[in-house]
Amino acid sequence: MNIKKCFIRCKHLFPLGGLLLVLLSMVQPASAQAVHGAIVGTVVDSTGAMVPGATVILTDTDKGVVRTTTSSAMGEYHFLDADADRYNMEVEAHGFEKWSSIGLQLDTLQTLRVDAKLIVGSAAQTVQVSGENTGVIQTETPTITTTFNSDDVLNLPTNFRASSAGTSILGAMSAMPGVQADQGKFSVEGNLPFQSDMTVDGVTNIQVGSSGNPVLFPSADAVASIQLTGVLAPAEFGDPAQVSVTTKGGANTFHGAGWEYHQNSGINANTFGSPIRPHVVANTFGGKLGGPVILPKLYDGRNKSFFFVDYEGFRLPQSVTMQATVPTAAMKMGDFSNYSNPSAAYSGLTDPYTGASWGNVIPSANLSSIAQKFLQFYPDPNTPATLSGGGTVPTTSYVNGESPNYYANVSEPTHSNQVDVRGDQYFGANQKVLLWGRYSYYNFPSTSGYNLNFDPSVNIYDSSNLSTSLSWTIKPNLINVFLFGFTRWNNGDSNSYNGTGFTQGLGFTALNDLWYNGFPFISFTNISSPPAGRLNSNDIDNTYSYSDSVSWTKGVHNFKFGGDIRAYTYIGGTGISTGDNYGNFYFSNVGNAVGTFTGVDFADFLLGIPNNSSYDDITRDIDGSAAEYHLYAEDHWSATPRLSVDYGLRYEYRPGFYDKNGFYANMDYSVPRTAEVVYPTFPQPNIQSPSTLASSNACDTDGINNSNNAIVNGAPCMPVVSNTAAGLPRSLRFVDKNRILPRLGFAYRLTNDGKWVVRSGFGLYNVTIMGQTFHSLTGTIQGSSSAYSNALNTTTNQPLYAWPAIGYGSGTSGCTTCYGTNEFNASIDIHYHDAETAQWALTLEHDLGRGYGVRASYTGSETSHLNLKQDENTLPLSTTASAYNQPFSARRFPNWGILMNYGSQANANYNSMEFEAKHHMENGLQFDSTFTWARALSNNTGATDTEFTGERGGGDFASWVFDKRLDYGNTPGPRRLHWLTTSIYELPVGRGRHFGSSMPRLMDAVVGGWQLSNIFIWQSGAYITPTFAGGETDPSGTGSGLATSLAGWIPTDASQHPDRVAGVNWKPRGQGRNGWINPSAFACPGWSAWTPGEACDTGAGYNADGTPVSAYGPPLPIGRFGNSGIGTVQGPGLIQLNSGLAKIFAINERFKLRAEASFTNVTNHTNLNENNLNLNLSSASFGVITAGLGGRSGQIGARLDF
Known part of the structure; x- marks a missing residue:
């Protein structure tokens, strides 16, 4: 179904939309999500008649916080924005016995119905019921959620506490109903991984740079609950799937724990395909403490002041076996007497300057002083290589193409330290104001032992998360909640070796702009290369979240109005090739270790004569920023004692990322035959690669002066314009300012006792697109490359160039007439549209009693505007000519090479049936069994893929830009059949x-x-x-x-x-x-x-x-x-x-x-x-x-x- 058409058809379903928008405009926009729940219900007498004016008292049994309200004329009561916690409830009314329910458990974002039936009698008498089995089925909203509490996280056998991947509770989510995990990614109710927003105490912690897995979760012992919402989330949420983690706070009594978890390869088994069992000795240890803030003789914080703190450490001392192919000691001195190459019939070295034979030894005078400096990174062989036909090769000899001849155990220890601190403070005699805050810090560095004699590198993983909230109960039926938070992630590599000093000491010409610490790339057919490129890198993600919401109960309506802002920054490196500014030097483009000049690639290296070389001019890192603005209004309407209706509207404005230094550009493919390059004017025009534009027959290579009107390959010159001239904002793409996302659903209790309920609804959802897509635009025309091919000059019988020269002439960088070969990698459709999901569902649930419940749900969704990786520069279908034989002019844009574009024209469709049977913990037994049949189709994978796609689609190109149907089919992520059962059983002995x-x-x-x-x-x-x-x-x-x-x-x-x-x-x-x-x-x-x-x-x-x-x-x-x-x-x-x-x-x-x-x-x-x-x-x-x-x-x- 077309989402926009569906919205038009469904407008009649939202008669109160205008009113909601008026009320919405009263709310101050403030991006975080709710971390509370609600308890609602009806007070009736033994005949089922409503009891108005009853006093309802709700007590948080852990914190001692008491809230009171009165039942309405319809007998309804509501406790909104209640903390996820354990509660007791009492109901009193004149002429009736007191009614109470104990042991109620409220989960995050849950609406828990607790109905009270009063018996005529004296208030001195109390009717007490157990609340343990309340909420075994969802009776109030159309949403499908699943929740793990602290006991589930700690007791189920997920083994994430001491695993080599760290201690993140992400490992526990694969055991939650509705989740399908695959290769480190997971899907919630069929939604793709990037269609899930993940929050900790209401603050998002998604990686900005990649829209990947969350950067930080608190310690498992700090987690109060994990809730997954994958179907029909209310209007306060934008993405179709939500992962909401809430943390523990202190209580009126002191609680704590100390722990040690251990994993050891001695109790593990081998995996098929891995004959050697990985050596593992991992330990996780830590402790926690929470309680009231008490200062003896000074302050007693019970019922109002609480703290919680934990520490968790992880240690994994490990080593890995490094293997490499290295030259012999004699080869490094130029002696190839014990060198052989069966695949290339080696018969001796050739003097490239005379064409005569050197025999097997290079004269010492011809050895390059630059190459000699690289040799310090090559150890001598320490293991005989194994011949493919049997036998071994002594370490003093070298046979090309055989097994590695150098092995070493390299220490690669991993460890982590994590701290979570939380404080809660209630103010006022009746605790109307709550201020709380939590800060989490996680440091997870690991050592990566580099190949050869090179310093090891430390992989940096450093993250922090802050959530703070101020909740004010203005009146029992009017509550305001403000929340602020941030998430910071620092990821990269740190290496102590001074690659800049080394490279500058080599004396290369033209390698001048070495503004970061790196190392040149040298390449052979089989001999291993030292590490190259950036030795020190640092990607920094920052997310700042602000939100404010007002909950207002008016009669049978529970309104909620809110807004939020998210501000993102992404600072990270970019590059074109392996060595980038430090250069790339290839010595065996012929293959089989054959060198162009001497006959052996390593001998060419010793002379300092590459087969070809290149270097890039990258002048800066990415400094991306973006902000999002969201408004919403929703109502939970108790239309009748058995019918609840949820409806709402959400508005989103997402202007898109931009780079603060203008280090990005885009392409407009609507201009026939040439396309059009668009660059930003913010903060100033920034074009650093005019030769690249010239080789694409640009009209104005500086973006300002029109200096070229030539027709090349049958195409006119290509316009190069600023974003203002193109009518585009600084994100270099148009932005949708009319994003309205409606939600409508209901829950109807088929019986008076609420044991049967049918729930259904429809909603439109946005999909948050992060920095991975923006990254595609960076460094396109602001970075340049120079490439050089080497050969023997037939006139002088000399190589065209040798070290310290890194090239000859101007190379391809100076070729302004090499039309049709440069790639634009990559662009985003200027009419880009964030992905949008229409979702609908129908659920039937039954409470079987004694803590047992069953559910059957149908869920359907259609997602439009998904990203798709495609080459815009293609040919039409043909039966008369091979593309191999077509001229430049036959292509759509003759003067460009591959034009990689991320268009938002892909679609996905999902339909599923889900059956669930569960039992709340009672008499020592808890279980949940879920069976899912699902059919997921899409065309955003490209021509092939084997895993969940990311926000930019699959890794392969689409088959053809003009026919998206070619790649429409079953998606690899969601499985057709999935059965998950979890259980905890306390043996009754x-x-x-x-x-x-x-x-x-x-x-x-x-x-x-x-x-x-x-x-x-x-x-x-x-x-x-x-x-x-x-x-x-x-x-x-x-x-x-x-x-x-x-x-x-x-x-x-x-x-x-x-x-x-x-x-x-x-x-x-x-x-x-x-x-x-x-x-x-x-x-x-x-x-x-x-x-x-x-x-x-x-x-x-x-x-x-x-x-x-x-x-x-x-x-x-x-x-x-x-x-x-x-x-x-x-x-x-x-x-x-x-x-x-x-x-x-x-x-x-x-x-x-x-x-x-x-x-x-x-x-x-x-x-x-x-x-x-x-x-x-x-x-x-x-x-x-x-x-x-x-x-x-x-x-x-x-x-x-x-």
Whole structure:
């Protein structure tokens, strides 16, 4: 369905929208999200008649905070913006017995219904009911949520406390209903990973630079709850999925814990494909303390002042085996007497200056002093290389192409330190004002042992998060909440080696702008290279969040109005090539270690004569900024005692990122034949690569003076204009100022007791696009590259250049007539539209009693304007000419190479059925079992992908910019079938339990207090795509699948779809790791003689002499793409059981000791990894899986709680 059309059709569903917008305008816009919940209900007598004027008292049992309200004329009461906590409730009315409910648990963002039925009698009598099973089903709102409380996070066997990945609770989310995790990413109710906003105490903590996983979570022991909202979130939320983490605060009694968790490879198992078990000895330790602020004889903070603090440390001392291929000691001195190269028939070294033979030794006078300085980074061989045909090579000899000859154990320790501090303060005699704040700091550095004799690098991961809130209960029915917070993430590398000083000491010409610490890149066929590029880097993300909301109860309406602002900054590095400003020097473009000048690439290096070289001129880092502005209004309307209606509107304005220094540019492809480069005028015009623009036949290479009107390759000159001249804002793309997102839903209790409920709704949601998309525009025309090809000058019999010169003449950077070869990498559609999701759902739930509940839900969604990576510079379909033989002028934009553009024209569709059965903790048993059938389709993956796509789409190019349907199919992320069951069972044996309730303490210490926990996951495989690798075939004639052309322009080089063979199943008989896909189910488009395992070169074209480029297929294209499409086969599924066993020792009433052992994949079931499945139909090993997912991994721990 078209989202905009749907909005038009649905306008009649929002009769109060105008009123909401008027009220909305009264709210001060302030980006954070709510961290509270609500408790609502009805007070009735034994006949079901409403009881108005009843006094309802709500008490926070941990903090002692008391709130009071009165039931309305309709018997309704509401407690809005209540902290997620445990509560007792009392209801009193004249002529009735007092009614109370104890043990109510309110979760974050939950609307909990608690109805009170009063009995005529004396107020001295009390009717008490248990609130433990209240809320087993959702009866008030259409939203589908799932919540893990602190016990779930700590007790389920997720083994994230001492894992090599750190201690983030992100590892626990894969065990939550509605979540599908895959390769470090996860989907909430079918929403793609970047469609989820993640907050801690209301403040977002998404990585700005990549829109990736959150940068920081508090310690698991600081977490009060994790709530996932994936369906029909209310208007206060913009993204379709929300991950809301709330932290613990202090209480009226002191609580604390100390813990130690340990993982050791001795209790782990090998994984298929990894014959060596990784050595792991990891420990996590820490402690926490919370309670009232008490200063003896000075201040008693019970009921009003609370604190909470924790510390968690992680230590992983580890080493890895580094392997490298290094030259022998003799080779480094120029002696190649013990050098051989079977693949290139080495017969001695050639003097490049005379053409005579040097034999096997380079005269010392010819050795480059610059090359000699690089040799300090090369150790001598310490291990005999293994010959492919058997035998070994002594460390004094070198045989090209054999196994590494240098091994070393390199220390790569990892550790982390984390601190969380929180304080809560209530003001006023009746605690009407609450001020709280929490600060979290997480430092997770790791050491990366570089290859060769090079200093190790420290990977920096440093993050912090602050949340502060002021809540004011103006009246019982009117509450204002203000929230401010920030998230900061510092990620990069730090290396102590002075690469700048080293490079300056080499004496290279032209390498002058070395403003950051780096190292040159030297490249050989097989000999390892020292680390290159930036040795020190620092990416910094900052998010500042401001929000304000007003909750107002008026009769049967619970209104909420609010606004929020998010301000982002992203400071990070950019680059063009490996060495960038420090240079790239290639010594073996011939391949097989053959050197252009001496016959051996390493010998060419010793002479200082590269085969080709390049360097870039990057002048600064990215300094991006953006802000977002959101307003919303919503109402929870108790239309009847059994019908609740939720409706609301949300407005969003997102101007987009810009760089403070103007270090970015964009392309407008609406200008025929040339396109148009747009640069920002803020803060000033910034074009540093006029030669790049000149080689694209720019009209004005400085963006100001029109100095060129030439027609080249049949195309006029290309305009270069400022954003003001193009009518674009400083984000260099148009911005939607009319983003209105409606929400409507209801919950109808089918029976008076509320045991049956049907819930449904519809909503429009925005998808937050972060700095990853903006990053595409940076450094495009503000950075320049110079490339040089070396060769022997036939007149002088000399190389064109040798060190210290890094090039000859002006190179390609000075070539203003090399039209049609430069790439623009990358642009964003100037009519870019943030992704938008329309979502609808229908749910039926039933409370079975005794803490049991069941749910059946249908969820559907359609997302439009998803990003898609595409090459705008393409050819039309053809059956008469191969793209390989087409001239520059045949392309859409003749004077450009690849034009990588991120357009927002892709779509996704999701439909699912979800069935859930659960049981709240009662009598020692808790479980949740969820089965999901889902169908997810999209066309934003590109021609192929094997994982969840990011905000910029898949990693491969789309097949063709003019037909998005070619890549529409099953997406690889959400699985078709997914079954997840979690359980915690306290064995009913021991003192105070069903069996042995009065057993002696000594016996209870042995047989009592045992707890068993399990997580079981079964899911079908990801949908994946067999292809022919890019650079082989081009049946369409568009150039989509080619890597080169005869004329010299660069085609797209995208993977290509095969044809399907009718009637042949893609599943082979005896399907397994050695043959997962039947290759006979596919064919090479246009070539009936193709057999699996050989190249498919349909449309590869003709050489200049008229001979076919390839014998594997017809030279001419067939004017179409392969018909197999995206997601045509399923990868291997997953079956995994995690189990934990814990023993609780009750030392006394306050102190408990818990000892536990837990295992992921406890049965060590082999789960094959689709990422190691060969999907290239031209390969002889197509369909073979070479590795599996993780084997059994264990964790033991002990903790003392009080």
